[in-house]
Amino acid sequence: MKHKILVTGASGAFGSLACIQLAENGHQVVGTMRSIQGKNEAIANALKAKGVALAEMDVTNEESVNSCVSSAIELMDGIDTVFNNAGIGANGILECFTTDDIQKMFEVNVFGVQRLMRAVLPHLRQQGKGTMIHTSSCIGRVTTPFLASYSASKYALESLAEGYRAELSGFGIESCIVEPGGFPTGFMGGMITPSDTERLTQYGEMANLPETALNGYVAYVESIPEQRPERVAEAVVGLVNTPFGEKPFRTVVDFSGLKEGIENYNKxxxxxxxxxxxANGVDNLLTLNKD
Structure with missing residues (x-):
């Protein structure tokens, strides 16, 4: 079955590769990014060359999200699958992030998810069937030093996905979470860092550890042949191609040693x-309506 798929964050590695692989599998795809000009022009042209339609969406702006979803529905004559993938990272001493710093990330990773869900769900509920796929992270399950603020946003995303899974099951809308480990992509280099540099000095030598740790981790994952963003895109394609109602709720994608532990936790x-x-008499909400 061929699907009509909306992909957010199509300018990033996971999003762009998923768009390309989905299109190559015969699916109709609209990829979104904040702008198709400037720094995104090259990837935008590459996606269009693969048959991916593009639309501009700023997930931090409700009007932009609503307009883009409407355009995507018009372009594809509907939507049945959404890959909710737009995201931004953060790395640094937790205390040194101002509330504005963390809010900037939550605007994309959490509130952006809610804006998109509210924009697309009326359409999916009306047609009585749909699939939501969310990009989370292995560190949306366990917190590591210096990445705690980013983890907090992914913990929140996991919770939203859990809630939507139950509340939408009766409408025939299935939910999936993809949990990648760390991959060597541009995402690592585009992370938010703390803006309170004065307080950072109070941490002495530890102030340098976030950057050192991240650089070391990037070098580590780069040394693992299978730890490549194509694997995440393949997992998304695999979910899309899995029959309706048979998709796993969580899929861990990692080859760096995290996979088994996170899968055990998920189980x-x-x-x-x-x-x-x-115990609360609502176990029926875990059963997807396939009618």
Missing amino acids: VLNETTKAIYT
């Missing part, structure tokens, strides 16, 4: 979730 959480839902 325990899944059983705990079932038990809590059952």
Whole structure:
């Protein structure tokens, strides 16, 4: 079955590769990015050459999100699948991030998700079927030093996806989360850093550790042949191509040693979730309506 797919964050590695692979699989794809000009012009042209339609979307702006979703529905004569992939990272001493710093990231990673969901869900509910795929992270499951503010945004995304999964199951809308490990992409170099540099000096030598740790980690994942963004795109294509109602809720994509631990954690959480839902008499919300 060929799908009509909206992909946010199409200028990044995961988004652009997913757009290309989905289009190569015969799916109709609209990729979105903040602008198709300037620094994004080259990737925009490459996507268009692969048959991907493009639309501009700023996920921090509700009017932009609503307008783009409407345009995508018009371009494809509908939407049945959304790959909610736009995101931004942050690396640094947690105390030195101002609330404005963290809010800037949450505007994309959390509030941007909510804007997109509110824009697209009326259409999906009306047609009685749809698929939502969210890009989270392995560190949306476990927190590591210096990346805690980013992890917080992905923890929040995981919670939103959990809630939507239950509340939308009766409308025939399935939910999936993709949890990549760290991959050597431009994402690593575009992270927000703390703006309170004065407070940073109070941390002494530790102030240099976030950058040192990140550079070391990038070198490590670059040394792993399989740890490439194409693997994440392949996982997304695999989910899209999996029959409706048979998709796993969470898919971990990692070859650096995180996969088994995160999958074990997810398995325990899944059983705990079932038990809590059952105890509260709402376990039916974990069953997707396939009619």
